[in-house]
Amino acid sequence: MARLNLLEETRFEKLPVSVFENPTAASLSVAHRIGDLIKEKQKNNSKAVLGLATGATPIGVYAELVRMHKEEGLSFKNVITFNLDEYYPMQPDAAQSYVSFMNDHLFDHIDIEKENVNIPDGTLKLEDIPAFCLAYEKKITEVGGLDIQILGIGRTGHIGFNEPGSAPNSGTRLVTLDDLTRRDAARDFGGKTFVPTKAITMGIGTIFKAREIILMAWNQKKASIIKKAVEGEISSEVPATYLQLSDHVEFILDKDAASLLTRFDTPWLVKDCIWDEVLTRKAVIWLANTLSKPILKLTEDDYNNHGMAQLAVEQGPVYNINIHIFNKLQHTITGWPGGKPNADDSQRPERAEPANKRVIIFSPHPDDDVISMGGTFIRLVDQKHDVHVAYQTSGNTAVWDDDALRFVEFNIDFSEKMGMPQQGMKDIYQNIRSFIETKQPNQVDTPELQSVKGLIRKGEAIAGARFCGLDDDHIHFMALPFYESGKTKKNPVTERDIELTMELLQKVKPEQVFAAGDFEDPHGTHIVCFNIILSALQRLAKTESWVKDCWLWLYRGAWLEFDTFEIEMAVPLSPQEVEKKKFAIFKHQSQKDRAVFPGDDAREFWVRAEDRNRETAEAYDKLGLAEYEAMEAFVRYHF
The missing domain is CATH 3.40.50.1360 (Rossmann fold)
Structure with missing residues (x-):
């Protein structure tokens, strides 16, 4: 019988597949x-x-x-x-x-x-x-x-x-x-x-x-082609x-690479399921999208004809299921990402108290904060929360050589204009220019060139954070050691990376932490930075009482958005807020027009962010919820 069940589960699969918990x-x-x-x-x-x-x-x-x-x-x-x-x-x-x-x-x-x-x-x-x-x-x-x-x-x-x-x-x-x-x-x-x-x-x-x-095959990037x-x-x-x-x-796969196979992605099509809250939400949203219907218009026949008869029998009538899932989605929408003061928070994604929260937005690169959650960033500041932003790496590998030359040339011209000594800077400039002229593909930049590129991105990050409303003393540049090798293949994470993160967390003692949760970035920096934050919080939780009141929210942006069923907080943006977010992204001029590492998406980062936020809002609208201009999405991570 077990063999028959397995054959039923894998009936869409045309060759043998073994799935493991992880690549290791x-x-x-x-x-x-x-x-x-x-x-x-x-x-x-x-x-x-x-x-x-x-x-x-x-x-x-x-x-x-x-x-x-x-x-x-x-x-x-x-x-x-x-x-x-x-x-x-x-x-x-x-x-x-x-x-x-x-x-x-x-x-x-x-x-x-x-x-x-x-x-x-x-x-x-x-x-x-x-x-x-x-x-x-x-x-x-x-x-x-x-x-x-x-x-x-x-x-x-x-x-x-x-x-x-x-x-x-x-x-x-x-x-x-x-x-x-x-x-x-x-x-x-x-x-x-x-x-x-x-x-x-x-x-x-x-x-x-x-x-x-x-x-x-490993990881989510391969899931689509594996299917x-x-x-x-x-x-x-x-x-x-x-x-x-x-x-x-x-085929030997990890669970992420296998995630879009029918038996994992839509298991109700091939077997009886244990209908917990997450699977129910996923299935109902899938059914609504498959039939292009709002959730509240789904019928008994819709469930029965699409592999969800078991759910209808166990938890029906189906209209009650529809209302339940509709309400759950409705409760993810909030204009108060830091929690709404003096409000009943039992159906809200964030706590009402404390009314003014201490917040750290961790940004793996100097522009991930505004690309991924710029609207929410601005909203948190406007709603009087004590917001800090922490740029975990310098991003110095993602600046074009000619941009770096232009900035050094400006420095020389400015020094001359101000009547300041220039020889030292001219020597550095000649060294940098000579290096660039003979530079081989993927060759590690000289320390001087790394510094220039890092400073370019630092200046852009400061401009972006100031535009969002932060004072300079709330802008932190961590320069985590694992990244500062100047190479595309980075050094391993060390104890110092975690210690620096713990020091900042201990200094701020945040009630909210936002971290990048889009681990499909082509350079792999996001997952490394997230694991450092997670290690730091887990260590602090053993000795620091404030950690138990600290919620960790994940954002996504430039690379891959959360599926609708995963979203636990959706922050709607007005047309004016979308424009303001775009201007915050524009502060990162070195990443505009053509980025050094754009991945396989030809659109500029601001276009990706704008399109993705609008697509999230449209997804909610198609399910029968309120129509918004755009939405930024978050998932809470329980550490």
């Missing part, structure tokens, strides 16, 4: 499967042939294999490897090369024979590539074929670098990279213009010959769907 658990599972294969081959005195992938996804697998080698004696003497792909052209010693990646994460730390390592050659002459690709395929065949091929998946649905349009029987070849793939790689190269336009990749036909294929690959129709537009044709494939 999933990576350990894959690493141990590889380790077991290597040991089994050793017993038989034969070679283990591995197809390997690069990118962030397999790093945990390689780390565990290295640990097994160092601590458990796992030998790789009998292992032959073939990597999926390599950029073209690409020098093997370049930081972005897959040769460097594999050496850094695996080969330099194990006892594999170097002659058993095979990676496509990014230094070949163009005319030599076809012969190389044929030889690559032949070598795989000569050593007995791939025992295991591990894969990641790109947001285009590519496996290896087999982009949309690839044929299911394709072999190793030179390909042109999709624009989205290049945008995703831009951070590693210091900008999309420096990302190669081509790559050498194993073909889908080559991958299919492996005796076992494991595709891994297409697992539940969609086979199509050259999503090359990973070809894996549905294999009898030897398994």
Whole structure:
């Protein structure tokens, strides 16, 4: 019976899928499967042939294999490897090369024979590539074929670098990279213009010959493409769907990557559910959106015809369910994000008391505060709360070199105008200019250039916070050490990052903390900054009584909004407030027009924020609630 239930739950899935709680658990599972294969081959005195992938996804697998080698004696003497792909052209010693990646994460730390390592050659002459690709395929065949091929998946649905349009029987070849793939790689190269336009990749036909294929995917960014690959129709537009044709494939996912699969996203379509408050809200909103109906117009037939008959039976009549969910959504809307004084707060998202709260808005970068919650920021100040803003990092990697030069030139001209000494600044200027003229893609800026870029962003942040109504003594620049390396790949978090955060929290003793909850930012800074705040609050909670009265609210903005069913506080904005928020964002001139790290959204940050806030308001309106110009959304985090 249990097997029948599982088949019903997964009936939309066209290939085997295993879901783990987190990437660490999933990576350990894959690493141990590889380790077991290597040991089994050793017993038989034969070679283990591995197809390997690069990118962030397999790093945990390689780390565990290295640990097994160092601590458990796992030998790789009998292992032959073939990597999926390599950029073209690409020098093997370049930081972005897959040769460097594999050496850094695996080969330099194990006892594999170097002659058993095979990676496509990014230094070949163009005319030599076809012969190389044929030889690559032949070598795989000569050593007995791939025992295991591990894969990641790109947001285009590519496996290896087999982009949309690839044929299911394709072999190793030179390909042109999709624009989205290049945008995703831009951070590693210091900008999309420096990302190669081509790559050498194993073909889908080559991958299919492996005796076992494991595709891994982590985090919410991959959820949409995973749903297409697992539940969609086979199509050259999503090359990973070809894996549905294999009898030897398994998808290994963390729960975030699996979150849009039917059994997790809309489980009422495939099984009986335990209808708690959150699932009920999600299902009713889904039903209303699916049928383009306001919540209060949903009928018994609507529930019965869309997999929600169990809910109607257990909690009906359905009109009572509709009213309950409608009221819950209504109660999330408030014009008083700090709580409404002298009001009944039993149905409000925030407490009425204390009437004037101490508030810290943590901003990972110097513009996240106004982009994500600028309207609420202004509202909190206007309603006389004691608001502080804390910029956790300098954001100094996200300023264009020519902007930095312009500011130093201004400084020199200003000094001359004021009759002040200029030689020292001129020397710094020449050093910076000489560096920029010979700067390589993704090269770390000099300390002087980092300082200039940091000061540019600091000045913009001060202007934005002042525009929102703050005095200078309520504006804090934390310069958390993990970020201040000047590199796109940041240093690990240290105790000092947490201590600095604890010191500020202890100084203010806030009743409200706002923190960035959009963890899909392309640079990964937001999740790091959030975890630092969380660690600081959890430590303080052990000794400080004020922490129990401190509520932590998460905001989102530039990258991804909360789903409607998740929202616990929605702050409506008038047309005038939308304009004022926009002007606060405009204070960040270095991020306007074209940002250094825009992600895969071509819109400017202020446009993204404006559109997203309007979309949130429209979502509420379509469900039958009041119509507002825009809304900023928040979710409370219980630590």
